[in-house]
Amino acid sequence: MTDTPLHLLTATAALARLRAGTLTVEAYAQALLHRIAQRDDAVRAWAYLDPEYVLEQARALDGVPADKRGPLHGLPIGVKDVIYTKDMPTQHNSPIYKGSFPKVDSASIMILRHAGALIFGKTATTEFAATTVGPKTRNPHSATVDRTPGGSSSGSGAAVGDAQVPLALATQTGGSTIRPASFNGIYALKPTWGAVSREGQKVYSLLLDTLGWYAREVADLALLADVLGVRDDEPSPGPTFRGLSGARFALCQSPVWSQAGPGTRAALSRAAAILRAHGATIDELTLPPSFAAVPEWHRVLLHTDGRATFLPEHRVAKGDLHGSLAVYVDTPGFSRREQLAAQDGIAALRPKFDELAASYDAVLTPSVVDEAPEGLGWTGEAAFCSALHVPVVNIPGFQGENGMPIGVSLVAPRFHDRRLLKVAEAVGRVFEAEGGWTRRLL
Template sequence: MEPFRLTATEALAKIKDGSLSVEAYARSLLSRIEQRDDAVKAWAHLDPEYVIQQAKQLDLVPPEKRGPLHGVAIAVKDIMYTKDMPTQHNSPIYEGHDPTLDAAAIATLRHAGALLIGKATTTEFASTATGPKTLNPHDPTRTPGGSSSGSAAAVADFQVPLGLGTQTGGSTIRPGSFNGIFAFKPTWGAISREGLKFYSLNLDTIGFFARSVADLELLSDMFNLEDDDARPDFAIRGAKFAVLKTSVWPQAGPGTVAALEAGARLLRDGGADVEEIELPPEFDRVVEWHRTVLHSDGRPTFLPEYRVAKEKLDPFIADHVENGQKISRAAQLEAFDGLAALRPRIDEIAKKYAAILTPSVVDEAPKGTQSTGSPAFNCMWTALHTPVVNVPGFQGGNGMPIGLSLVAPRYHDRHLLIVSKAVGDIFAAEGGWKSKV
C-alpha cells in the first residue's frame, strides 16, 4: 500500500516502528496532492518545501522525545491562525495575511508532533453558502459541502488522513457525508477556539475529518476529550438506538430516506433494539432559534470587517451586521434562553439510548459548486451543543455517498465514538458505499 493511503493510526504505527520515515510519508502525500490537485482543489495554501522541511526536522527528533502524533499529516481549515502559513479566511480582506501565532488547536497539534500539510479551503469566513473552488473527489461536478470544504475533500481523496474543520450550522457533518468519510463535531466548548475567526460565539465548534473512527479517537486524545463514564466494551447486540427524523424530515430526499431505513434495518439485523421516536413540540423551534442566534452573533463578529472594507464582504455577511433579518433583542434572548432550556432535555432523552440515529444531509451532494448544500439536518444538534458523528456507508441514486448521524448527550463524546466504531463497521460492510478514488 502506498503511504498516502494509510490512515493516521496506520501511518503512526509505521513511523514508530521505523518502517516509514516522516519524509518518505510526506513525499508520498505530496505526490498524491500533485496528481489530484487539479481535480479536487482542496488547498488554499500549500508549500511543498515547507512540508518537507517539517518532515526532515521531525525525523531528527530522538524516539524518546517524539510526541504522540509524531509525523501524522493534518489539513487545517483556513480560518485557524498558523504562524508559518497564511490565514486568509477565503476573504479578499485578508489576502496574504500572515499571523504571528498559532491558534490553540494548532499549538496543541504541533506540540504533539503533527505534520501540518497546508491550509484547506473554506467558504468566506466559514459563513457563506457559496462554495470555494474545491470539487467533490467522487464527482467533480458536485460540491464537497462546506464550509469545511477543503479539509473534507482532502481526507476523502487520500491527500491527508486527518482534517480540521469547524461547525456553526452543518460545516463538519455535511461535508463528511458528501465525501463519504467520518466526521466528528464534539460537544460545544470541549476544544478551545482561541485563534480562529469566530462566526458565532454560541455555536462554533472545532470538528475532525478522518477515514476511520480510530483516527477520530487519536485526535480526541490530543484534545483531552473525556467522558465521566465511557465503556469500551460496547456491542450492537442488545444495545438500544433511537431513530429520529426531526421536524425538517419533509426536506429529506430519496437517498436520505432510503439510508435511514437501511441504517435502522442493519442495526436491527445486528441485534439492536431500534425505536423510532419524536421530540416534544418545543423542539420544533430549534431550527428557527438556531437561525436567530447565527444572525445575531454575526452582527458583532463581522462589524470590524464591515467598517474597514464593506465592499469586500459577501452581501450575506454584510446583512448580518446590518441586521437585515430585523431580529429584535427580545427575539435574541428568546432564542438564547429557549435553546439553553432544551439542552438538558435532549441530554435526558439521548441518555436512554446508545445513540440517536438521524439524517446527516438532505440527500447526495448537489450538482455544482455555487451552493455547499443545505445544513437543515445539522442545525438542531449544533444549537443543542451535542456531539455528533457522521458515519458513512450508504449511497444515493447517482452513486454518491450518504452518511447518517449518531448523536449522544453533551460530554458523551468518547462514548459516541465507541458506538460509532461498531455502527461504522456494520454500515461499511453492508451499507453499499465504496469509495473509488
C-alpha cells in the first residue's frame, strides 16, 4: 500500500492523524515546507514565509499536552496578506505598507490560533485586495503557459490548489474568494456577511467585505465554519436535504450571463445535467427586473466606499497607490445621492433574494466568466460577484477549453451556510467524479 504523501492530505485527514498521534505537527509542517520549496519557483504563492519560525511553532504545538489541544491542533493555515497576524508582517501588497507589522491578530486569527492552528505564512494578494492587477503568483494548474490564479486572494487560492497548505483564508468584496477557487480547482466558502467578524482585515467596502476560506474538500470548509462560529438557526428554516435524489435546485444565470464564456456555459449545463441524472429537479430561476441594477449598484459601492477607504493612503503617499484606487478619491464619480440609492437598493433586494431562494436546496450560479485567462497581470472579471450577503460555495469539477479548472457556485439565503455546506458536500462528490476535470497533483 502506498501512503498518500502528507502534503496531499485534506485538513480533515491530517487532523485525524495528528489526533491519533501517528503524525507530529513538525513532520507535517516539514512536508509542506518541502512541497513549497519544490514548487515555489513555479507558483510564488507566498508574500511572507519563514520556515524556521513555522517549525519553531510546530515544535511548540507538539509540546502541548493532549488535554490542552484545541480542535484544529497543528493544522497549517495560509493567511491572505490583508489580515493582521501579530507574529508576521501584513503588507497588503502595497509599497505604503512595506515592512508594516501591526502586532495584533485579526479576529479570525485569534480564534484559529486559540484553536491550535499553525499560522503558516502570508499569501500574495492584489494591492489591498482591491485591484485586478495580479501579484507574482502563477496558477499551479498551468505548467506551460503563465495563467493567473485569480484575485484578489491569489496566493491563498494557488497555495491550496497546489497542496502547499490544506486550508487558507481569503477575503471577498467582489469575487475575490470565489474566482480564485474556480481558477485553482478548489472549494471555497464565502459565508453570510456578518457571520464571522472581519476585525483586523483591511477594509475596502464595509457592506461587501467578507472573510472566506479555501480547502480541497467540503468537510474542511466545515471544520473552519465550526471553529469560526458560522451557525444557522436550528432547526434550519430551509428544506431538509436528504441527498441528491429528490433535491430541488434553481439555476440562476445572474444578471451578467451575457458575459459568460463557453467554459462557464458548458460547466453550468453539465452541472445541471449531472444533478438531474442523480434525481434532482432543476428549475430556472429568473430574477425579477429589479435585480438588473445590482451589478451597477455594486460598482457604485466599490467606487464610493473606496473614496473614504483609500483617502488615508491617497493623502500620505498618493504616488504609491494604484491608479485604479486613487481615482476613487481624485474623481468621486458618483454623487452621495447615487451612493445611497445603491446602498438602499441592494439592501431592499437582500430579503427578496432570500425569499426566492428559500424553497430550494441550493441555487446554482456561475462562479466566473470562464477558465483562468493567460497572463499574470489581470486576475479576471469580477462580474459574477454578489452584494446580496448570501453564502456561496464554489464547487470544482469542470474545465474550460484549455483544460483549466472551472467551478460553479451554490448559493443559499443568508445564514443558511451550514445547510448549504451539507448540500455542497453531496454536489461536490458528483461534480468532481463526473464533471470532467481532475486535480492532478503529485
